[in-house]
Amino acid sequence: MSVQYTPVIWNRNKIFYDAVLLIAVVLYLYIYIRVAPGFEDVTKPIDGAILRMRAFGSCAFLMLTVILCIGPLARLDRRFLPLLYNRRHFGVMTAGIAAVHANYVLTWYYNFSPTDKYVALLSSNTNYGQILGFPFETLGIVALLILFVLAATSHDFWLSFLGAPIWKALHMFIYAAYACVVLHVALGALQGAGDPIFTSVVAASVVLVSGLHFATGRMEARRDRGEETAKASLQEKGWLVAGELDEIDDDCAKVVTLSDDERVAIFKYDGKLSAITNACAHQNGPLGEGKVLWGCITCPWHGYQYNLSDGRAPAPFTEKISTYRLKLIGSTILLDPNALPPGTHVDPVEIGEAA
Amino acid sequence: MQTAELLLELGRWYLMAGGVVAAAFLVFGIDRVEPSARGSYAFRPLLIPGICLIWPLVLYRWFTLEKHGEDAR
Numbered sequence: 001m002s003v004q005y006t007p008v009i010w011n012r013n014k015i016f017y018d019a020v021l022l023i024a025v026v027l028y029l030y031i032y033i034r035v036a037p038g039f040e041d042v043t044k045p046i047d048g049a050i051l052r053m054r055a056f057g058s059c060a061f062l063m064l065t066v067i068l069c070i071g072p073l074a075r076l077d078r079r080f081l082p083l084l085y086n087r088r089h090f091g092v093m094t095a096g097i098a099a100v101h102a103n104y105v106l107t108w109y110y111n112f113s114p115t116d117k118y119v120a121l122l123s124s125n126t127n128y129g130q131i132l133g134f135p136f137e138t139l140g141i142v143a144l145l146i147l148f149v150l151a152a153t154s155h156d157f158w159l160s161f162l163g164a165p166i167w168k169a170l171h172m173f174i175y176a177a178y179a180c181v182v183l184h185v186a187l188g189a190l191q192g193a194g195d196p197i198f199t200s201v202v203a204a205s206v207v208l209v210s211g212l213h214f215a216t217g218r219m220e221a222r223r224d225r226g227e228e229t230a231k232a233s234l235q236e237k238g239w240l241v242a243g244e245l246d247e248i249d250d251d252c253a254k255v256v257t258l259s260d261d262e263r264v265a266i267f268k269y270d271g272k273l274s275a276i277t278n279a280c281a282h283q284n285g286p287l288g289e290g291k292v293l294w295g296c297i298t299c300p301w302h303g304y305q306y307n308l309s310d311g312r313a314p315a316p317f318t319e320k321i322s323t324y325r326l327k328l329i330g331s332t333i334l335l336d337p338n339a340l341p342p343g344t345h346v347d348p349v350e351i352g353e354a355a
Numbered sequence: 356m357q358t359a360e361l362l363l364e365l366g367r368w369y370l371m372a373g374g375v376v377a378a379a380f381l382v383f384g385i386d387r388v389e390p391s392a393r394g395s396y397a398f399r400p401l402l403i404p405g406i407c408l409i410w411p412l413v414l415y416r417w418f419t420l421e422k423h424g425e426d427a428r
Contacts, residue, residue, distance in 0.1 A: 004395040039415055121357035145408075152405035155398065162416055163428050170409075 005157055015088040028062070029055050042272075053104035054189070058198065060098035061185060064178055065205040067091060072216035088154040096150035098144050107136070123204060137186035143180035146173050156314060181204060227330040234327060234334050242266055242275075242335040245328070245351065253297075255288035258337050264324050266333060267292055267308055272348035274308040275324035281306075281342070282319065310345040373407030380406060380413060388420035 010018075040046060043097035046054075067090055093278070110117035110124070122348035125135040146210040149169055159167045185202055189195075235241070245268070248254045253265040255278050263287030276297070278288045285301030292298075294306045296314060304323055306313055313319040320343035325336040328349045340346065364424045381399050392399070406413050419427045 004393075005391055005396070005398045007398045007401055116363075118363055119359045122362060128357075148404070149408050152408055155401055155405075157389065157398065157402060158405060160428070162390065162412070162418075165411070165418075170412075310372065 005155070009156075013082070014086050014089070015083075018089050024060060024095065025063075025093065028059050032058070032309050047224060049104060049108040053101060053108060056097055056101035056104060057189075058201070059190070060182055061102055061205070062201070063094040063097060064174075065209060067094060068174065068178055068209045075216045076212070076219065081250075088094055091150040092154055093148070095147040095176065100141065102144055105140075110345055129353040133186070134187045134189065136184050139180045139184035139187070141183060143177040146180070148176035150174060150177070152299065154229070166289040178209065178354065227332075231329045231332060231334065238338075239327065239334045239336050242326075242333040245273075245333060248273075250316055252264060253285075253286070253288040253290075253294040256335060262339075263333060264337075265297075266335065267297065268351070269308065270295065271326060273326050273333065273351065274346065274348045275310050275326050276308060277322040277324075277339065279321070280304050281313075281321050287321075309348050311341045312345055370407050373410040375401075376410040376413060377403045377406035380417060384417050388417060 004126040028064060033051055037046070037051065048174045056228040070080065070083045070087055070090075106117050106121060110120040114121060115123075121137060121141075124138070125133070127133055128135060128138075130200075144216045150173065153162070153167070153170060162170065170306060182202065184204075190202065191279065192201055232242070240258075242256045242264075243254055246296070248266065248268040249269075251269050253267045254265060256264045258264060264275050265278040266273060266275045274321060276287060278286055280287050280299040280301065282302055282304045283301065285299040285304070287299055288299050289305070290297045290300045292308070296307055298305050304313065305317075309323075311323040322339040322342050323344050323346045325346055327334045327336075328351065333349075381402065385399070386404075416427075
């Protein structure tokens with residue numbers, strides 16, 4: 001990576017995203033704390049501190065639900081992709097809201113005794129063997145710790161420093177955090193006086209998160225099966241698996257050997273793929289080692305140039321080389337080994353989503 | 356009560372050890388293993404909470420990157 005790190009990268013879209021998020025959070029908290037009490041049962045008034053605690057807790061829960069829905073939604077429908085781009089800020093804000101909830105709990109329930117509030121939190125209920133009266137606070141603590149770790153490691157530095165596999169594995173703990181939060185709520189808030197709205201919200205969240213992940217999983221499995229069938233069918237017709245898309249760097253080629261005297265260079269350029277013979281028409285120079293510029297390949301030996309889509313030298317030159325047909329199934333490149341007559345135009349394969 | 360106190364004490368020591376690792380890493384290590392961090396200082400305080408929380412993993416990666424360089428990424 002050559003770009004230096006900055007504390008937070010903001011652009012117009014991200015500022016808009018964060019502003020909308022912040023407004024939504026403030027609005028939710030305002031309605032919960034200021035407006036909703038006007039509709040509460042006057043015989044069972046809720047104390048202000050408890051109301052704020054519930055407002056921040058439920059807000060964090062809803063935010064976590066949305067975060068977990070963004071991934072599968074973006075895979076099901078690309079229009080949701082903008083929500084995915086700045087999900088890290090969403091996560092950091094969720095951890096902050098959850099921390100405020102925890103602080104209200106600590107300062108309300110555990111602050112008025114000589115025992116240290118953190119000791120009181122961990123020791124006031126240790127009945128881990130029972131469902132009713134389970135110390136659900138512990139589940140909240142575990143979830144909060146996970147959210148802290150994820151928020152604290154959300155900067156680009158961590159992705160580069162830890163490496164993508166470790167960073168991704170670490171951030172998959174978001175699912176453990178969600179499970180802990182659901183249990184924290186189910187064994188805590190939902191065990192108290194019946195609140196049909198909150199119970200429905202929690203149930204809807206679980207159904208939504210699981211349903212979207214299940215639907216996405218099914219869709220991807222179906223697509224994978226379709227790709228495998230398409231690949232097998234092409235291979236039956238004589239096409240060759242030439243390799244995977246990520247094996248080829250931008251503006252470079254992968255050279256595939258068909259026989260001792262026949263090599264094909266598959267180029268990746270401008271988000272497209274094209275295949276031509278590896279041998280220059282001039283003196284058989286290795287075109288696959290050449291440079292791509294403006295959709296043309298330049299032979300590294302004597303500078304002869306060919307358009308990658310039709311194998312023709314740009315006018316006024318007249319040299320022509322063979323082209324080949326390609327197909328991209330998922331991220332696998334398939335090559336028709338039958339060379340087309342020199343100068344035959346072949347539409348480049350658009351990489352598109354597979355990239 | 357005793358278990359809770361012990362857990363909190365362990366947590367305190369864990370975070371203090373994390374603070375030491377954070378100081379060492381941000382002063383000496385980061386420039387050696389992360390080229391994009393060279394000459395960039397404003398973002399470093401943001402890394403302190405993360406290092407304090409996962410310092411054993413930070414030490415492991417620091418050691419791996421020192422030993423194997425960019426191949427470990």
